[in-house]
Amino acid sequence: MDLVEVIPERLHMFRFPIGQAYLWRESGEPDAELTLIDAGNKDAAPDIEAAIRSLGLRPQNIRRIVLTHCHRDHVGAAQELADRYGAEIVAHRLDAPVIRGDRPVPEPVLLDWERPLYAHGLTVPPAPPTRVDREAEDGDLLDFGGGAQVVHSPGHTDGSIAVHLPEYGVLFTGDCVAGVGQVMLGVFNTDRERALASFRRLAALAPATVCFGHGDPLTADAAAVLRASADRDSGLQVEHD
Template sequence: MDLVEVLPERLHMLRFPIGQAYLWRDGEALTLIDSGHAGSATAIEDAIRSLGLSPERLERIVLTHCHRDHIGAADELAGRWGAQVLAHRLEAPVVRGEVPVPEPVLLDWEIPLYEHGLTVPEAPPTRVDREVEDGEVLPFGDGAVVVHAPGHTPGSIGIHLPHHGVLFAGDCIAGVGQVMLGVFNVDRAQARASFRRLAALSPSVACFGHGDPLTTDAAATLHTAAESEPSVP
């Protein structure tokens, strides 16, 4: 796992072989956006300590959606440090293991990529302490706004920090090689609409579940990429 600074003293990316998570810092209070795959809890704790911080200050883990490369370590981390786990109301039953993960509708070129992603260990059932809804404001980042962004999965969310100009887009948007609609969507047309909604927030920093964060011309890049997506499935 690689630890990459995105914003000094505020934001770091935790990059795994497949996917990534983000650590937001309010002083010594910590919030994790997604949690990597199962078995990565110790690596995440080591990364936190390497920044001179304590995993005991991990207050919450916000899950952007239910896929195994995003929720895998959440239950272990929350169990060790008492962090609260948050997910959208529609996603919570999947995260808890009460209903199956929704199957994506794959394009032909997505099939080998999807099979490669399944090499990540399956996530264990994970508790959800708080079910969130669109528009809720969470107590970090000077007011973190939940943005329901369905399409990748029904309960996918983005997290917007308007006071800092930061957007966590989950897998609705990808930044691998180019900024584009994320892959493996259950509803591609709905995902496109969510892409446009997130782009309309015009962040100065955009963080993706896959691919490097945008830290320069983020708003213009997102707008251009969103508008280039066709409006039909």
């Protein structure tokens, strides 16, 4: 796993072989309260803990784990970490039953070029059934980052969310948007048209820093790049239709 600084003393990314997660810290102090955005695969907990300690921080200060959606490379280590440190697990109401193991993971409608990528993604071990302590809704405020806003962004899954920190200009997109090679609509969507509408909604937030579920964070001209990418992908969808 690679540890990548996104915003000094505030935000770091944990990059796994497939997928990534983010660590938000409330201050530059060693005892700062910590929030995880996603939790990697089911074997990621030791690497996440080691990375947190390498920053001079304490995993015991993880207060919450926000899951952007129900997929195995985002949910995997959430309950292990939450049980160990008493953290709250937050997810959208519509994905919560899948995360808990009460409903199957929804099947995506794959484009032909997505099929080999999807098969590769399934090499990540399945996530164990994971509790959800808080079922979030669109517009809910979470107690970190100066008031983190839950933005329902369905299409990848029904309960996909983004997390927006207006005070800091930071947007976590989950898998609605990807930054692999170029900024683009994320892959493996259950409803591509809804995903595109969500992409446009996220672009309208005009963030200064964009953190994707896959791909390098966007920190330069982020608002303009995100909007142009949303317009481009929406145009491609219209041409395809």
